[in-house]
Amino acid sequence: MQAGYGRAAPVLRGFSVSVPAGAIVCLVGPNGAGKSTVLKVAGGLLKPRDGRVIVAGKDVTGAGPQQMLGHGVSLVLQGHSVFREMTVEENVLLGAYTLRDARKIAERVAFVKEIFPVVADRWGSLAGLLSGGQQKQVEFARSLMVDPKVVLLDEPSMGLDPKATSTVFEQVVRMRDAGTAVLLVEQNARRALETADLGCVLDLGRVHISGPARQLLADPQLGELYLGGRPAEPVPDI
Numbered sequence: 402m403q404a405g406y407g408r409a410a411p412v413l414r415g416f417s418v419s420v421p422a423g424a425i426v427c428l429v430g431p432n433g434a435g436k437s438t439v440l441k442v443a444g445g446l447l448k449p450r451d452g453r454v455i456v457a458g459k460d461v462t463g464a465g466p467q468q469m470l471g472h473g474v475s476l477v478l479q480g481h482s483v484f485r486e487m488t489v490e491e492n493v494l495l496g497a498y499t500l501r502d503a504r505k506i507a508e509r510v511a512f513v514k515e516i517f518p519v520v521a522d523r524w525g526s527l528a529g530l531l532s533g534g535q536q537k538q539v540e541f542a543r544s545l546m547v548d549p550k551v552v553l554l555d556e557p558s559m560g561l562d563p564k565a566t567s568t569v570f571e572q573v574v575r576m577r578d579a580g581t582a583v584l585l586v587e588q589n590a591r592r593a594l595e596t597a598d599l600g601c602v603l604d605l606g607r608v609h610i611s612g613p614a615r616q617l618l619a620d621p622q623l624g625e626l627y628l629g630g631r632p633a634e635p636v637p638d639i
């Protein structure tokens with residue numbers, strides 16, 4: 402597919418990725434490669450200039466964000482998007498604004514509370530009182546309210562300390578295990594690939610290489626170029 406902004410040259414030029422049901426796919430690549438642009442196209446925030454967006458066999462190219470949600474694509478944006486002055490409950494229920502059936506909403510609430518214990522424990526608290534990692538889980542819970550086929554996560558560990566990052570990645574795995582496919586963009590590429598099933602390295606708007614995440618992690622050249630060095634080699638004493 403091709404996609405870009407305004408009249409500028411395309412950011413994505415011949416890019417393609419597929420997210421199988423039940424898999425975590427991680428997009429990796431240098432700054433400015435177009436990773437967030439892929440999520441914007443998949444989430445309906447940006448229309449592709451050429452190419453198609455297919456969800457569960459259906460061509461949904463050109464759908465806007467709300468329609469994409471209806472097609473089963475839920476986007477969790479970069480940074481923090483909880484409403485701090487609202488309770489966890491109110492934040493999570495915002496994710497159900499397209500649902501009409503009260504029983505379905507109650508079912509989804511029970512489901513997200515089970516997956517994200519912190520959401521259940523802090524249900525009545527103001528979201529602003531939660532830690533950054535806990536707030537991210539509230540965002541995840543909100544994104545799952547519509548029972549999406551795929552969740553798009555843009556840098557979920559941004560601004561989190563290592564412990565909170567680990568918790569957030571554990572929750573990404575729980576989302577996948579509960580049946581939601583995940584397309585993930587992360588600065589913390591090595592950590593994300595360790596969590597993902599499949600990886601796709603994006604460079605200059607094209608797929609540089611894609612395959613099983615473990616295989617990409619083991620590739621010394623990729624490690625050097627995109628993952629911040631080779632972890633397998635001992636760090637020399639200074």
Ligand SMILES: Nc1ncnc2c1ncn2[C@@H]1O[C@H](COP(=O)(O)OP(=O)(O)OP(=O)(O)O)[C@@H](O)[C@H]1O
Nearest residue numbers: 406407412430431432433434435436437438439586
């Ligand atoms: N709203 C926008 N308007 C114009 N250009 C944009 C816009 N958003 C992104 N770009 C440009 O598109 C290119 C790709 O940006 P994108 O955010 O997709 O990259 P990225 O791989 O996610 O980068 P990073 O790792 O730094 O977040 C960059 O050159 C960026 O300047």
